[in-house]
Amino acid sequence: MKKLSLLFIGLLSMSSIYAQDLTDALRYSQDNIQGTARYRALSGAFGALGGDMSAVSLNPAGSAVFSRSHASISGSNVDIENTSNYFGSSGITNESNFDLNQAGAVFVFTSNNNNSPWRKFTLGVAYERTNNHEYNWFAAGTNTTNDPDFSNSIASYFYDFADGKRLDEISSLPDESLADAYQDIGSIYGFAHQQAFLGFESFILEPDDINDDANTLYFSNIASGNFEHDYTYAATGYNGKVSFNLAAQYEDNLYLGLNLNSHFIDYQRSSLLFEDNINAGSTVNFVEFENTLSTTGNGFSFQLGGIMKLSDEFRVGVTYDSPTWYTIEESTSQYLGTDGANGFIEIYPQVLNVYPQYRMQTPGKLTGSLAYIFGKQGLISFDYSRKDYGSTKFKPESDAYYQDLNANINDMFTQASTYKLGGEYKHQQFSFRGGYRFEESPYTDGVTIGDLNGYSLGLGYNFGNTKIDVTYDQFERSYSNELYHLDFGNAPQAMLDRINSNITVSLSFNI
Secondary structure: OOOOOOHHHHHHOHHHOOOOOHHHHHHOOOOOOOOOHHHHHOOOOOOOOOOOHHHHHHOHHHHHHOOOOEEEEEEEEEEEEEEEEEOOEEEEEEEEEEEEEEEEEEEEEEOOOOOOOEEEEEEEEEEEEEEEOOOOEEEEEEEEOOOOOOOOOOHHHHHHHHOOOOHHHOOOOOOOOHHHHHHHHHHHOOHHHHHHHHHHHOOOEEEOOOOOOOOOOEEEOOOOOEEEEEEEEEEEEEEEEEEEEEEEEEOOOEEEEEEEEEEEEEEEEEEEEEEEOOOOOOOEEEEEEEEEEEEEEEEEEEEEEEEEEOOOOEEEEEEEEOOOEEEEEEEEEEEEEEEEOOOOEEEOOOOOEEOOOEEEEOOOEEEEEEEEEEOOOEEEEEEEEEEEHHHOEEEOOOOHHHHHHHHHHHHHEOEEEEEEEEEEEEEOOEEEEEEEEEEOOOEOOOOOEOOEEEEEEEEEEEOOOEEEEEEEEEEEEEEEEEOOOOOOOOOOEEEEEEEEEEEEEEEEEEO
């Protein structure tokens, strides 16, 4: 491979070095019910209520409902059960962890001017986790097909990347180590050429003419048939935000607020696939393929909200969430091992691929809320929100790769509605709460990620200036997960049912 002579071309082609895909777009665009125990007990139906630190994160006007300065802190124990189904074989994983997921305070300043219609102003700051990326599962089973295009084998993954690429762009130089070649190919040509290189150097792929540097046609040394797959996926991390809140009460019935939000991303993922076959004609019978991804990012958004008391009992609320504008950095590493007629081949570059910083804009959201207050006895509340996931954008949009990716996002994602219903009943110092939420799939097919159903139950005790709240909430959702991504055809998929159960405890108090 004439890497030195092609260096100038490589520098001009740096825009082709990408690893982003649709899952990135969705992962950082979705929020989940986090926050205080009271907020979670009503399944997040708090847009017209206020008077809770997580309600302030939902509708910034909610801080003006406080009559006194207020603070709260919350921790949750998260239990996640994933049940996979892969060609009739099932696997179950279960994990549990405890995290601090909310903390914040609001300071209330009452107006001393009796002639002013502005009754009070509030300033607040709050931290909240907006999504939990803990997501561990495995799938194992026998993938059976007679597809001559070997799309049920990992060979199809490498073939998709190699097809049409010159042999001298995806192979090592004489006396060059595989690790050095992997690194050089990545820096000059990018991610796609690296994957083709792995497929060729591991003997998974064979060129039609191995003596022709200009060869662009390949075939697989793994014959079609039955494949034993064992796949493990492990992810950790979370999305979080810090909100700076400003709100005010106008006369007796109107509350207005603004949040300025600083967002951050911390996400790590690893996947490991073992593939075995004894198919006639295969010269490669075993493949081990490992990938890791590390993502960090930060972003900004704002929220505008209002709450109006139409009467002593009836309230309405509206909130606009702007898009979040993220700046994201990613790095990956890979390992590939094969065994067969050519012996055991190991490609372990120990190279960290650091990709160019990129920008992403998540979709905005509009929320409408209704609440009915039964005096001091209780309340019922309803929230409806809508988000167009198809409007997610990678930037700069002038880049050809991002244009194609954004077009795929627009085709595969759709508008999704979320419905939240919550209620609370008070008896002496006790509060009994419950809620339900339903969230539509963000995918047009409704299958890649299914609809979400969740419910919640909570209990609170009021000591006077201090309150303790405890909530149990659970939601279920189904996923269709590819074991690897294919540009053409259908990759093997494992169906996954996920049950997320949480116990949240909050301590809140007047300052």
